[in-house]
Amino acid sequence: MIGALLLLILQPGPVSSAWSVTFENSDPCGLKGSSVEFRCSYNYPDGESVTNTTWHRGGLKDKQWKRFKLSELPSYQNRSEYIGDRQHDCSLVIHDLQDNDTGFYYFRFDTESYGWHSKKSVYLSVTEMISARVNPDRVRAGDTVTLECGTSCQHPSVVWFKDGRPVAKPEFQAQTEDSGNYACALKGQESVLSDPVALDVQYPPLNVSVEVSYGNLTVGSSVNLTCNSTANPAADNYTWYKRTASSSSMVQVGSGQVMSFPSVEASHTGLYLCQARNPLGVDNSAEVLLTVDKTDINHLILLVGIGVKVVIVLLLTLAVIWAWRHRCNSTVDKEDNGPEYENISPVYMGQKDRRK
The missing domain is CATH 2.60.40.10 (Immunoglobulins)
Structure with a gap:
């Protein structure tokens, strides 16, 4: 009996550094009615095989903090979706977010020899709307501008867009090209933007x-x-x-x-x-x-006009001379080409007949 007890005491337990659960974003925030993803990974010693994975919701019961399996809570039926695996991915998606989804969430996995649950939690915040604000909304070039995204989330992770293009930083020195309409969105839910607000940079x-x-x-x-x-x-x-x-x-x-x-x-x-x-x-x-x-220019136009008139007069004169010469040549040709005959008087003809 004593030997068995000593063996149990000396048997090493699991090495905690080899067992872990890591949440990429421990404070996600989601819009009511939308979906949110808990990105999660887990590790365990080589040689172990995962047999079961579960997500839990933390809450009080009988004044004690307890963890409840999401699969056993009626309000999460058909809304929680495990998209991880039994290797190292433990990501979870919750659809159609409701106000009462705000709270703490934990992950647990079991192997053939051991069970491990996350020491830390994911705290989900649900907000009904987001609103954008540019402070101040009218500035001179070179002034500092701060972009503020209003939500009911405790630690919102937001992204900004100007006229549909991503904005690198929420605080910057205004330049002429920074004028435009700005809108914010929760990170991971960029398809749902706030109403745009205008920034007017004067210069x-x-x-x-x-x-x-x-x-x-x-x-x-x-x-x-x-x-x-x-x-x-x-x-x-x-x-x-x-x-x-x-x-x-x-x-x-x-x-x-x-x-x-x-x-x-x-x-x-x-x-x-x-x-x-x-x-x-x-x-x-x-x-x-x-x-x-x-x-x-008027004098130039006058000279051009006179030149045109002189040219016209010369052309008309040449035309008249050509027509006159052509007529004369036609008359001479008619005289040269007429019939040949002798003009013999009747008296001479009579004398000629008596001689015969």
Whole structure:
């Protein structure tokens, strides 16, 4: 008896380091009516074979904390799905989440010689909705923006999207391209997004440029200079400046987004730039060269017209001369080609007959 007792005492038990259960996310959160997955793995010594796996729900009964098999709880019938195996995967999915699913969950597995249950638990939170907030919702470029996703979960793991594209960090320094609509979702349930909220990043005018509507400018023609820029809010003030060859300074010559020259003159030649302004700042375009040919276009048109008339008169004159010569040649040809005969008078004919 004593020998058997000593043998029992000296027999080594299971090595705890070889037996383990690991939860990838120990604090999952799910939307009511959706599904949530508990990703789980377990290990055991080589040579053991798993004979049974079970998930339990923790709860109080008779003022004592106990674990209840999900398979024996009526409220989980047809809603809990074990998607693991009897190797090392112990993952579980709970469908159609309800408010009372919030709580602690445990995993247990048995081998032919030993049973092991998780020391830690998975705490599931169920929330009815999620809401997105951008703080603040209107900023200047360079300001700090914080994205906040509101849920009733204790430790929610959330992901963010901007106009449908993932956002790397929930806090960042706002840039011009960060304007847009933001929405959040619980990690693992990205198909269910919160209502979107807008972020408006304001900035002074950028990329100011001048568009010129002309080909080759000559005196008397027209041209428009149009100032374009990107800004938020849009630029509300435009000023035009000109630099001439005789002056190194810029002189204000107009205002408004479009500066028009209905009839340019040689004096309009010079370098022009546009200055765009909004409440946040100001920026200038590059200088654009406007060159006006000194040739008077009206005088040029007059000369062209006179030339055309001279050509027409010459052509008409040549046509008349050609027609006259052609007529003369036709008359000569008719005289040369007439019948040959002698003009003999009747008197001469009578004398000829008496001689016979």
